[in-house]
Amino acid sequence: MTETILRLLTRLSEAGDDAILPGELAAPFFGPVFDRLLAKRVLVEQAPLADWDVCDACECGLPCRSIRKAGDGYRAECPLDRRQDIDLTEDDLRVFRIGGDALASVIGAAAGFRAAPKRAAANFWRLGDTPTGRAVFLSLEPAAMTGDGIIVSLRQAAQGSDVTILAPQLPEEIVRRHQDAGFHLVETLAVLIPASDGLGVAIDVAALAPVPLAPVLRVRRATAEVQWDGRSVILSRQIFPVFERLLEKAMSRDQVASGAHVEGTTAREAKDLIRELRDAFKAAGFTDAESKALIATVRNRGYRLGVQAAEIVADG
Numbered sequence: 001m002t003e004t005i006l007r008l009l010t011r012l013s014e015a016g017d018d019a020i021l022p023g024e025l026a027a028p029f030f031g032p033v034f035d036r037l038l039a040k041r042v043l044v045e046q047a048p049l050a051d052w053d054v055c056d057a058c059e060c061g062l063p064c065r066s067i068r069k070a071g072d073g074y075r076a077e078c079p080l081d082r083r084q085d086i087d088l089t090e091d092d093l094r095v096f097r098i099g100g101d102a103l104a105s106v107i108g109a110a111a112g113f114r115a116a117p118k119r120a121a122a123n124f125w126r127l128g129d130t131p132t133g134r135a136v137f138l139s140l141e142p143a144a145m146t147g148d149g150i151i152v153s154l155r156q157a158a159q160g161s162d163v164t165i166l167a168p169q170l171p172e173e174i175v176r177r178h179q180d181a182g183f184h185l186v187e188t189l190a191v192l193i194p195a196s197d198g199l200g201v202a203i204d205v206a207a208l209a210p211v212p213l214a215p216v217l218r219v220r221r222a223t224a225e226v227q228w229d230g231r232s233v234i235l236s237r238q239i240f241p242v243f244e245r246l247l248e249k250a251m252s253r254d255q256v257a258s259g260a261h262v263e264g265t266t267a268r269e270a271k272d273l274i275r276e277l278r279d280a281f282k283a284a285g286f287t288d289a290e291s292k293a294l295i296a297t298v299r300n301r302g303y304r305l306g307v308q309a310a311e312i313v314a315d316g
């Protein structure tokens with residue numbers, strides 16, 4: 001995906017209140033959009049750098065090296081080894097602080113929300129409501145998602161509406177805590193797509209609602225039949241045991257099946273088995289997104305059924 005300045009700033013903003021954009025990363029983006037971000041105070045220029053990190057594994061013992069004027073540019077000199085000197089341009093010395101409130105405002109505008117976002121908690125904003133009445137929140141910083149009272153605060157702020165949270169990538173444990181609270185999490189960078197107008201990004205509001213799931217998943221072991229969302233799939237004898245292993249996990253406390261658990265005694269890799277399982281659902285008329293919502297990947301951990309135990313009816 002083409003890099004855009006707003007995607008870069010969204011990533012850097014994960015550092016929270018200290019988030020900055022160094023001049024060397026900013027330089028490729030200098031131009032009219034960059035100037036607009038300065039005018040909106042999404043970026044606020046700071047005093048230029050006066051010193052630079054010491055070189056890796058340097059034995060000079062200095063906390064940092066000073067930057068001196070050298071010809072047309074600047075140089076950070078190593079007192080021990082001239083080969084380690086770094087030549088710098090004026091742009092390299094520029095530093096921009098990232099303004100969280102202003103960034104939230106332009107991300108909200110990219111999703112088509114007209115009003116300014118309202119701060120719901122520290123580094124947490126309510127961007128607005130979708131046409132279907134879903135309250136959309138934005139968290140720029142992972143730490144803002146982990147606080148003790150955040151779920152209660154969001155519920156209060158949502159005043160009974162369904163909740164979608166645009167968030168950075170988070171540890172599975174935190175994702176689960178928000179999902180258990182009934183919140184729909186969307187990774188901001190997954191929906192912040194490059195656009196040719198405005199500030200160069202847009203968010204499709206349709207991407208902010210969960211793929212609707214039918215309330216009950218029915219499984220008939222005798223016929224290897226799975227009914228879901230009004231459709232029925234008969235799985236092959238080879239792939240049904242893989243589905244059963246996911247099912248067994250879905251009914252247990254942990255709910256996530258590791259790759260090894262999915263593989264069972266087969267000689268095949270979990271990712272191939274999962275692909276084949278999803279393909280069987282697609283062949284029965286489910287979309288790719290639906291099959292991935294039902295047979296979900298849990299990053300770094302394995303796979304799980306996208307259905308709660310209470311919504312599963314399995315015979316035998």
Ligand SMILES: [Zn+2]
Pocket residue numbers: 054055058059060078079080081084
């Ligand atoms: Zn050095």
